Amino acid sequence: MKARSKRLVLIGVIIVAFGAAVMLVLNAFQENLVFFHTPTEVKAREVAYDRQIRIGGLVEKGTFKREEETTTVTFNVTDGESSILVSYTGILPDLFREGQGIVAEGKLLTSGVFVASHVFAKHDETYMPPEAAEALKRAEEKAEATVQQATTKPTIVEKGE
Amino acid sequence: MLPEIGQFLMVLAFCLAVIQSILPLLGAQRGQLSWMRMAPNLAWAQFAALAFAYGLLTYAFINHDFSVAYAASNSSINLPIEYRISAVWGGHEGSLLLWILILAGWGVAVASFSNNLPVAMSSRVLAVMGMVSVGFIGFMVFTSNPFDRLMMVPLDGNDLNPMLQDPGMIFHPPLLYMGYVGFAVAFAFAMAALIGGRLDASWARWSRPWTTVAWVFLTLGIALGSWWAYAELGWGGWWFWDPVENASFMPWLLATALIHSLAVTEKRGAFRSWTVMLAILTFALTIVGAFLVRSGVITSVHAFATDPTRGVYILAFLAVVIGASLILYAWRAPKVGMGGGFSSWSRETVLLANNVLLVVACSAVFIGTMYPLIIDALGMGKMSVGPPYFNSVFVPLMVPLLIMMIIGPLVSWKNATFKGSFERLYPVLAVGLLAAVVWPLAMGEWGLIPAVMVFIATGIVGAFIVDLLPRIKAPDLSSRIAKMKKLNTSWLGMHVAHVGMAITIIGMAMAASYQTEKDVRLAPGDVVELAGYSFTFKGVQEVRGANYSSLYGTIEIRENGKLLTVLNPEKRTYDKHKGMPMTQASIDRSLFRDLYVSLGDPVGTTGAWIIRVYYKPFMTWLWTGVIIMSVGGILAISDRRYRVKIKRRLTGRKEKNQAVVD
Numbered sequence: 001m002k003a004r005s006k007r008l009v010l011i012g013v014i015i016v017a018f019g020a021a022v023m024l025v026l027n028a029f030q031e032n033l034v035f036f037h038t039p040t041e042v043k044a045r046e047v048a049y050d051r052q053i054r055i056g057g058l059v060e061k062g063t064f065k066r067e068e069e070t071t072t073v074t075f076n077v078t079d080g081e082s083s084i085l086v087s088y089t090g091i092l093p094d095l096f097r098e099g100q101g102i103v104a105e106g107k108l109l110t111s112g113v114f115v116a117s118h119v120f121a122k123h124d125e126t127y128m129p130p131e132a133a134e135a136l137k138r139a140e141e142k143a144e145a146t147v148q149q150a151t152t153k154p155t156i157v158e159k160g161e
Numbered sequence: 162m163l164p165e166i167g168q169f170l171m172v173l174a175f176c177l178a179v180i181q182s183i184l185p186l187l188g189a190q191r192g193q194l195s196w197m198r199m200a201p202n203l204a205w206a207q208f209a210a211l212a213f214a215y216g217l218l219t220y221a222f223i224n225h226d227f228s229v230a231y232a233a234s235n236s237s238i239n240l241p242i243e244y245r246i247s248a249v250w251g252g253h254e255g256s257l258l259l260w261i262l263i264l265a266g267w268g269v270a271v272a273s274f275s276n277n278l279p280v281a282m283s284s285r286v287l288a289v290m291g292m293v294s295v296g297f298i299g300f301m302v303f304t305s306n307p308f309d310r311l312m313m314v315p316l317d318g319n320d321l322n323p324m325l326q327d328p329g330m331i332f333h334p335p336l337l338y339m340g341y342v343g344f345a346v347a348f349a350f351a352m353a354a355l356i357g358g359r360l361d362a363s364w365a366r367w368s369r370p371w372t373t374v375a376w377v378f379l380t381l382g383i384a385l386g387s388w389w390a391y392a393e394l395g396w397g398g399w400w401f402w403d404p405v406e407n408a409s410f411m412p413w414l415l416a417t418a419l420i421h422s423l424a425v426t427e428k429r430g431a432f433r434s435w436t437v438m439l440a441i442l443t444f445a446l447t448i449v450g451a452f453l454v455r456s457g458v459i460t461s462v463h464a465f466a467t468d469p470t471r472g473v474y475i476l477a478f479l480a481v482v483i484g485a486s487l488i489l490y491a492w493r494a495p496k497v498g499m500g501g502g503f504s505s506w507s508r509e510t511v512l513l514a515n516n517v518l519l520v521v522a523c524s525a526v527f528i529g530t531m532y533p534l535i536i537d538a539l540g541m542g543k544m545s546v547g548p549p550y551f552n553s554v555f556v557p558l559m560v561p562l563l564i565m566m567i568i569g570p571l572v573s574w575k576n577a578t579f580k581g582s583f584e585r586l587y588p589v590l591a592v593g594l595l596a597a598v599v600w601p602l603a604m605g606e607w608g609l610i611p612a613v614m615v616f617i618a619t620g621i622v623g624a625f626i627v628d629l630l631p632r633i634k635a636p637d638l639s640s641r642i643a644k645m646k647k648l649n650t651s652w653l654g655m656h657v658a659h660v661g662m663a664i665t666i667i668g669m670a671m672a673a674s675y676q677t678e679k680d681v682r683l684a685p686g687d688v689v690e691l692a693g694y695s696f697t698f699k700g701v702q703e704v705r706g707a708n709y710s711s712l713y714g715t716i717e718i719r720e721n722g723k724l725l726t727v728l729n730p731e732k733r734t735y736d737k738h739k740g741m742p743m744t745q746a747s748i749d750r751s752l753f754r755d756l757y758v759s760l761g762d763p764v765g766t767t768g769a770w771i772i773r774v775y776y777k778p779f780m781t782w783l784w785t786g787v788i789i790m791s792v793g794g795i796l797a798i799s800d801r802r803y804r805v806k807i808k809r810r811l812t813g814r815k816e817k818n819q820a821v822v823d
């Protein structure tokens with residue numbers, strides 16, 4: 001091969017390799033994006049069943065149960081409006097407690113039970129996981145919006161903007 | 162009074178940095194030797210002011226001066242002395258002061274070791290370092306003053322975040338900052354070379370040792386952080402692809418590309434503009450890292466209290482740095498020239514591929530880290546990109562890169578032949594294949610990923626051996642040793658760093674593929690078996706520490722009925738942070754495996770606990786490999802050619818100074 005054609009081959013190889021890398025990244029990205037949903041959205045079945053999702057909110061008081069002889073626990077996660085039953089097997093984070101904000105990652109079963117593979121609590125006393133805070137905020141906003149809808153209809157149109 | 166002096170010193174350092182960024186630069190442009198000579202003195206003065214300020218802050222911590230707001234929120238009366246000293250960098254303001262002090266320290270180091278540089282060059286480097294200092298000191302003075310006072314002085318402080326009360330945490334931030342900030346030096350060299358219009362092999366030779374030292378520190382800093390997460394978080398993992406980890410890993414990837422591309426620029430004069438670009442981007446990524454950690458956009462142990470002005474300041478600084486350096490680059494780089502040519506198969510090609518892969522890998526990490534943040538900032542919803550994304554992208558990108566580590570060192574510069582490059586490798590590849598079959602089988606089950614990694618690691622070590630043997634070939638032992646002593650340390654450093662990587666790869670692959678874990682519920686006296694070891698739970702008792710009370714578990718580990726060791730995992734509750742219990746894992750480390758135990762939650766009334774036990778093979782190799790990598794870096798820069806010029810210069814100081822002023 002002449003030097004010139006060698007160089008062309010080299011450039012070709014680089015382009016193909018680069019394209020492959022981009023494909024790889026985009027593909028993995030598509031498959032592994034974990035979307036966040038509030039318990040209300042989950043309850044309304046606005047979520048996919050076949051992929052990992054995250055839900056967040058407060059651990060509802062009085063719902064935490066530990067199964068006998070295993071390490072499985074169940075509890076409800078609520079955003080104030082709806083609550084979802086979460087089942088988790090393993091060790092909970094240090095700051096997991098009833099009434100605290102948590103985020104659970106896992107899959108939703110068709111039965112409506114959320115099977116978590118990971119549970120995240122806040123990292124220290126002062127912060128709440130941002131997703132949990134978001135879930136509460138959304139529920140609150142929705143509650144406010146419904147109240148307003150009931151009383152003053154015209155204003156809600158502007159608010160929706 | 163003392164804190165006010167500290168604040169005054171910071172403002173003084175800011176002013177000195179401003180002068181340092183202007184005067185030497187003007188001097189270099191106009192050939193004013195006296196102005197250029199100011200640069201080292203200014204660097205020293207700035208460092209002295211900051212060191213004094215830092216000392217005053219430490220003094221406030223040691224003496225419990227809770228009138229200083231920062232000390233009140235990060236220390237307490239019962240905090241042991243070693244943590245009072247390390248608590249100075251346990252929060253945002255103090256760690257920023259440490260960051261700036263280290264930056265000034267690098268400035269002083271450049272000023273002291275630049276005798277072999279033309280005065281104009283070293284002045285420009287110090288001027289750019291001064292500009293970087295202005296940016297960071299300004300950040301501290303305007304948004305994050307560590308010396309702020311409290312009107313009401315509390316009787317006791319809030320205590321250091323319990324997560325940071327760990328020996329690993331004492332050294333992790335300083336090492337990491339040494340690395341992060343060190344890339345400001347590589348950046349300053351690149352900028353100075355662009356300003357001066359001289360971007361040649363000697364520029365690469367000057368900036369190479371600095372870049373390598375910064376890389377060594379960053380490598381050790383990241384590893385120490387990972388070590389801490391492994392021991393402290395109690396999940397048994399050592400890398401989580403957390404945004405904060407990525408913040409330090411992205412500059413590491415680019416810096417690794419940079420030290421390889423600097424090698425090409427120094428040896429062959431090629432890749433010049435590309436090398437400059439990498440130096441700029443590496444530094445820019447360290448600022449991105451500072452943004453991720455300090456702006457409050459992510460929540461983690463590193464994310465300090467949220468203050469929007471801080472994030473805005475860093476973003477503005479980042480914009481100025483990238484904007485200014487890219488404009489300079491666009492203006493000057495076209496004049497730089499191409500340097501030596503090379504054929505399609507040569508050391509240059511391999512290193513080019515290395516650079517492409519590292520940059521692509523870095524971009525992939527960048528996308529995964531930034532995308533959720535950007536979407537969130539735009540108000541388009543919340544999502545996260547988890548470890549599966551990073552693993553599925555990163556591993557396929559790394560495999561070809563790692564394979565090239567076997568071949569690369571044996572390919573000659575400029576023009577090589579496939580036959581010449583691979584000939585010596587045939588036995589190595591054969592041994593590698595054999596190891597790839599046998600080793601994973603010996604671990605219990607053959608798997609593709611461990612097999613590939615074993616092949617690569619064996620190959621890297623083998624390549625070192627076949628490259629070494631001809632160089633020390635001699636008729637008798639004494640002349641062989643003489644030849645060994647004369648080995649080029651820069652060459653040796655490369656191989657040692659690669660071997661370190663090989664050992665780390667084994668650690669990662671084995672721990673990831675063959676670890677076993679069990680979460681079990683154990684009452685006192687219960688036994689659980691794992692990987693041939695039996696763990697007997699002896700119960701938990703309450704123990705009192707300096708500033709915490711601890712639930713102190715005792716677990717006996719037996720192998721074949723013989724007592725091997727006793728582990729004591731803990732669950733600590735710090736007095737000042739009652740709502741935040743801390744898990745302390747307990748680990749028995751040995752050459753071929755770690756046994757790892759951590760306490761979960763107490764259950765029932767019988768004193769039973771949920772306990773997590775891990776068997777992790779080859780974890781020690783992971784850490785050891787990192788240390789060997791760093792040793793390789795140090796060896797590489799101890800090469801004689803980086804020092805030779807200094808000696809020559811000492812003899813002819815006067816004449817040379819005149820000659821080198823641009």
